[in-house]
Amino acid sequence: MKKKFAAFIMAMAMVVGSGMTVHASPVRMSDGTLFDSDYYAETYPDLMQVYGRDRQKLYQHYKNIGKAEGRVSLPSQYVYPELPAPAAGDRYTPDELIAAYRTIIEANGIIWDPSLKGNWSETIGQHDINEWYNYDDHYNGGGWGTGFIAPDRAGLNNVDWAAYTDLESFAFNDGTGHTTTRCYMEVLGWSDSMGMYEIIAW
Numbered sequence: 001m002k003k004k005f006a007a008f009i010m011a012m013a014m015v016v017g018s019g020m021t022v023h024a025s026p027v028r029m030s031d032g033t034l035f036d037s038d039y040y041a042e043t044y045p046d047l048m049q050v051y052g053r054d055r056q057k058l059y060q061h062y063k064n065i066g067k068a069e070g071r072v073s074l075p076s077q078y079v080y081p082e083l084p085a086p087a088a089g090d091r092y093t094p095d096e097l098i099a100a101y102r103t104i105i106e107a108n109g110i111i112w113d114p115s116l117k118g119n120w121s122e123t124i125g126q127h128d129i130n131e132w133y134n135y136d137d138h139y140n141g142g143g144w145g146t147g148f149i150a151p152d153r154a155g156l157n158n159v160d161w162a163a164y165t166d167l168e169s170f171a172f173n174d175g176t177g178h179t180t181t182r183c184y185m186e187v188l189g190w191s192d193s194m195g196m197y198e199i200i201a202w
Helices: 004-018 037-043 045-051 055-066 094-107 129-134 159-172
Strands: 145-149 185-191 196-201
Touching (some): 037 055, 145 185
């Protein structure tokens, strides 16, 4: 996905400009439930008037009242597969994180394609990722982008948020409306400064 982050920002600008509603991506709450607070608030204006976009208050409403009332907390455009809990504690290992991410994107029709990596190891991968633009000329793989994912099963930038945000990005690809159908992702390592895994995605 060439310059994934830039494409996603462009896509969101197009949606905002068109007057369509932009929903946040689902996140996994501390009890393990997947919840999209913006979708919930915008689907039920009576709740928006009371709680605004406060994720915790909206979730408490859904858990204590809304679910029993038949209110829906996730948009129907995606498939939401069950993810295995981390084998040790509440933090995914790099392999578990990739497996969880792959489970989500494949359930939503995206093909996992390692061939997109191209000659990364011999070109860009030999250098500091922050200087990719100096070594891009000889890279022959698919487009790519970098980012971070927290290893916690629940929390900011968790694997659910990353995967469903990417699905939004895939739907727009380069901003022309052509859908990306293939991807590949690796964990580069742990970032002390971010407190998350640094990832590279194609």
